[in-house]
Amino acid sequence: MALVVQKYGGSSVADAESIKRVARRIIETKKAGNDVVVAVSAMGDTTDELLDLANEVSPLPPPRELDMLLTAGERISMALLAMAIADQGHSVRSFTGSQAGVITDESHGKAKIIDVTPGRILDAIAKGHIVIVAGFQGVSKETKEITTLGRGGSDTTAVALAAAMQASVCEIYTDVDGVFTADPRIVPKARKVDRITNEEMLELAASGSKVLHLRSVEYARRFNIPIHVRSSFSHKEGTFVTDQPAPEGESVEAPIIAGVAHDRSEAKITVVGVPDRTGMAATIFAAIAEAGINIDMIVQNVSATETGLTDISFTLPKTEGPAAMQALHNIQDEVGFASLQFDDQIGKLSLVGAGMRSNPGVSATFFKAIADVGVNVEMISTSEIRISVVTRDDRLDDAVLAVHSAFGLDADEAAVVYGGTGR
Amino acid sequence: MALVVQKYGGSSVADAESIKRVARRIIETKKAGNDVVVAVSAMGDTTDELLDLANEVSPLPPPRELDMLLTAGERISMALLAMAIADQGHSVRSFTGSQAGVITDESHGKAKIIDVTPGRILDAIAKGHIVIVAGFQGVSKETKEITTLGRGGSDTTAVALAAAMQASVCEIYTDVDGVFTADPRIVPKARKVDRITNEEMLELAASGSKVLHLRSVEYARRFNIPIHVRSSFSHKEGTFVTDQPAPEGESVEAPIIAGVAHDRSEAKITVVGVPDRTGMAATIFAAIAEAGINIDMIVQNVSATETGLTDISFTLPKTEGPAAMQALHNIQDEVGFASLQFDDQIGKLSLVGAGMRSNPGVSATFFKAIADVGVNVEMISTSEIRISVVTRDDRLDDAVLAVHSAFGLDADEAAVVYGGTGR
Numbered sequence: 001m002a003l004v005v006q007k008y009g010g011s012s013v014a015d016a017e018s019i020k021r022v023a024r025r026i027i028e029t030k031k032a033g034n035d036v037v038v039a040v041s042a043m044g045d046t047t048d049e050l051l052d053l054a055n056e057v058s059p060l061p062p063p064r065e066l067d068m069l070l071t072a073g074e075r076i077s078m079a080l081l082a083m084a085i086a087d088q089g090h091s092v093r094s095f096t097g098s099q100a101g102v103i104t105d106e107s108h109g110k111a112k113i114i115d116v117t118p119g120r121i122l123d124a125i126a127k128g129h130i131v132i133v134a135g136f137q138g139v140s141k142e143t144k145e146i147t148t149l150g151r152g153g154s155d156t157t158a159v160a161l162a163a164a165m166q167a168s169v170c171e172i173y174t175d176v177d178g179v180f181t182a183d184p185r186i187v188p189k190a191r192k193v194d195r196i197t198n199e200e201m202l203e204l205a206a207s208g209s210k211v212l213h214l215r216s217v218e219y220a221r222r223f224n225i226p227i228h229v230r231s232s233f234s235h236k237e238g239t240f241v242t243d244q245p246a247p248e249g250e251s252v253e254a255p256i257i258a259g260v261a262h263d264r265s266e267a268k269i270t271v272v273g274v275p276d277r278t279g280m281a282a283t284i285f286a287a288i289a290e291a292g293i294n295i296d297m298i299v300q301n302v303s304a305t306e307t308g309l310t311d312i313s314f315t316l317p318k319t320e321g322p323a324a325m326q327a328l329h330n331i332q333d334e335v336g337f338a339s340l341q342f343d344d345q346i347g348k349l350s351l352v353g354a355g356m357r358s359n360p361g362v363s364a365t366f367f368k369a370i371a372d373v374g375v376n377v378e379m380i381s382t383s384e385i386r387i388s389v390v391t392r393d394d395r396l397d398d399a400v401l402a403v404h405s406a407f408g409l410d411a412d413e414a415a416v417v418y419g420g421t422g423r
Numbered sequence: 424m425a426l427v428v429q430k431y432g433g434s435s436v437a438d439a440e441s442i443k444r445v446a447r448r449i450i451e452t453k454k455a456g457n458d459v460v461v462a463v464s465a466m467g468d469t470t471d472e473l474l475d476l477a478n479e480v481s482p483l484p485p486p487r488e489l490d491m492l493l494t495a496g497e498r499i500s501m502a503l504l505a506m507a508i509a510d511q512g513h514s515v516r517s518f519t520g521s522q523a524g525v526i527t528d529e530s531h532g533k534a535k536i537i538d539v540t541p542g543r544i545l546d547a548i549a550k551g552h553i554v555i556v557a558g559f560q561g562v563s564k565e566t567k568e569i570t571t572l573g574r575g576g577s578d579t580t581a582v583a584l585a586a587a588m589q590a591s592v593c594e595i596y597t598d599v600d601g602v603f604t605a606d607p608r609i610v611p612k613a614r615k616v617d618r619i620t621n622e623e624m625l626e627l628a629a630s631g632s633k634v635l636h637l638r639s640v641e642y643a644r645r646f647n648i649p650i651h652v653r654s655s656f657s658h659k660e661g662t663f664v665t666d667q668p669a670p671e672g673e674s675v676e677a678p679i680i681a682g683v684a685h686d687r688s689e690a691k692i693t694v695v696g697v698p699d700r701t702g703m704a705a706t707i708f709a710a711i712a713e714a715g716i717n718i719d720m721i722v723q724n725v726s727a728t729e730t731g732l733t734d735i736s737f738t739l740p741k742t743e744g745p746a747a748m749q750a751l752h753n754i755q756d757e758v759g760f761a762s763l764q765f766d767d768q769i770g771k772l773s774l775v776g777a778g779m780r781s782n783p784g785v786s787a788t789f790f791k792a793i794a795d796v797g798v799n800v801e802m803i804s805t806s807e808i809r810i811s812v813v814t815r816d817d818r819l820d821d822a823v824l825a826v827h828s829a830f831g832l833d834a835d836e837a838a839v840v841y842g843g844t845g846r
Binding site for chain 1: 439442443446476477479480482483484485489495498499501502505507509510515516517519
């Protein structure tokens with residue numbers, strides 16, 4: 001008997017009707033002869049509503065108590081989903097993250113899964129039950145405290161369960177038909193991708209694609225778990241994220257480009273007038289790192305010979321802007337730079353494809369497409385299978401459309417978009 | 424350092440403002456030099472809202488999953504209360520019933536506490552934390568499943584915690600000033616009782632008084648835990664429920680009557696034309712017991728000599744009426760009774776007082792008061808410290824007012840009522 005792990009996001013279980021629909025879908029999988037374990041997110045806006053409540057009582061709630069609060073969300077959705085399955089005549093058991101053996105480190109709000117001990121799940125499966133597990137949550141190894149995994153955590157729960165129980169596939173149900181060559185809200189002619197490698201999916205997730213959370217892809221790659229991203233609103237096949245070879249009979253020639261990702265969540269800080277001496281950049285980025293801030297792209301201008309001064313720009317999540325500015329102000333005298341500029345009107349475009357390695361013309365086509373629509377490139381960074389550029393926020397969509405078209409990714413028809421996205 | 428256990432009901436934590444108010448109150452107790460452990464109910468209508476959601480997905484949800492769902496309610500309220508306390512600068516930890524070591528039997532929806540192992544609470548207290556515990560919930564001893572204690576369960580949680588940790592007092596905060604000589608919504612001149620014995624409180628709770636749940640009083644009596652019932656909306660002293668002698672200087676002469684309770688939750692079933700033979704009543708009540716139904720009062724008429732037939736009436740919770748009628752129909756041929764009558768238009772009035780034992784005139788005064796307002800008594804039952812009668816539902820209030828007045832319980836001023844009641 002094959003074991004299938006499924007994950008349903010918040011938009012798939014937003015109300016009683018949706019929950020019943022998902023229940024039918026789970027039962028279909030069971031009836032097809034599979035054991036089924038389901039990770040589920042909190043219903044629709046539950047998490048936001050709980051956060052609002054928390055903010056009403058405290059502007060800065062203790063992370064331990066915030067995790068205690070937020071985990072009520074999946075407790076509600078998983079119990080309701082179990083009820084809906086039982087109501088259709090199938091035996092079912094729901095388990096919290098703690099009961100399911102999702103063991104994490106001690107970091108409240110952004111815990112990492114360090115082990116999965118699915119004893120209770122395996123017992124329940126052996127008794128013929130369908131199993132529902134609360135996504136997004138776990139219990140810490142040392143102090144046995146309730147933890148949450150952060151944004152996208154339910155994807156990671158599903159993949160971790162699939163890995164621990166050697167599932168044959170981890171199906172991630174969402175509100176789109178799969179992974180697209182671009183966000184269909186920007187590129188109406190974006191095409192669904194049938195297969196994509198883990199490496200490409202990692203680059204897309206790291207570049208702003210929201211369909212799968214980065215950590216879940218890392219987890220799946222490490223444990224070699226094939227992910228099937230598909231819609232809970234249709235029965236179409238979605239996208240297989242896997243490094244395993246395509247089934248016989250399917251084309252084995254991989255496309256050069258997997259897709260175009262965009263990201264509006266970043267800001268740019270420019271440190272103006274940095275003395276061009278050894279160690280200045282190191283001092284600046286040490287201060288940023290000590291403040292616990294992750295930076296993305298970095299650009300340093302060539303020093304103007306007459307002044308001996310240079311500018312250093314880098315991008316970071318908008319939300320960490322204030323903390324970074326403060327950290328830099330604190331070292332202004334030490335470094336001797338002239339001023340700081342904060343710019344949150346930027347966008348990032350990334351082209352991802354494993355085929356780039358062996359196709360030298362990709363960069364030329366990419367930059368020509370952007371130039372042809374008159375968009376200015378402010379920063380550039382590359383990996384072996386990715387090119388990213390920063391543009392003005394209000395020109396980003398034009399650039400995405402142009403690049404998507406230039407690489408022949410446009411489909412004949414517009415894609416279907418169903419609704420919002422869950423966590 | 425004294426340990427004080429407090430319980431706050433749903434109406435005391437109905438919204439963010441209420442939660443902040445309760446937080447201040449808890450901090451006052453801590454600042455007065457006490458260790459504090461708080462059991463808290465779900466916010467306001469949360470439990471009803473969760474039940475509505477459950478009913479939307481299933482008319483008859485599995486009890487295990489219903490408990491999983493409902494326990495989300497206290498998880499939310501306890502985390503928010505902990506946040507509010509932390510926001511005011513005090514260290515605090517919240518614990519679910521399971522984490523707090525509230526061990527129950529396996530009966531979902533009406534579990535009984537069989538042990539309390541408060542290791543994590545004691546650790547937290549030793550570190551100086553205020554402790555918040557989810558009321559109403561526990562974990563089953565054998566199967567480690569999440570359970571709930573049924574209506575009024577948070578009172579029982581508080582008393583059980585107080586007993587396990589030998590607290591000096593268990594304070595039950597509610598939306599009235601304490602235990603009253605009658606329900607102030609019926610008797611505006613009801614008086615707050617300063618002290619009441621466990622035995623009297625048990626009879627009142629069993630007779631329809633909702634201020635304390637019956638099981639919590641039983642628990643407190645067994646472990647000799649003094650309960651202080653008081654309002655979370657004022658700082659007045661409430662009612663001490665205790666068998667311990669009054670402090671020196673206070674009057675030690677107990678009043679004859681503790682109070683008048685009423686109950687509109689019962690119905691009456693009459694089995695008409697039962698052959699007056701040995702064992703007929705036993706057959707009838709065995710059938711009722713086998714259906715798992717608790718009955719309250721029983722009256723059997725004297726058999727009419729000419730017919731050899733008698734009628735048997737009994738009261739039971741209205742909600743169990745249909746099941747009882749079905750059980751009786753099933754034995755109609757065996758017993759040979761003529762017909763069944765179901766009457767849910769009844770009310771029950773109970774007079775409770777330990778002083779009845781030594782005051783023979785109580786019954787006479789009681790029945791005269793009821794007769795004087797023209798209310799017909801349909802059934803009577805008594806214990807050593809209680810007289811109960813059944814009347815027409817629509818005459819119950821008149822009878823309650825008359826009895827309250829006849830025993831000189833009326834206060835000079837009307838009592839203050841603050842709001843609804845929590846669980």
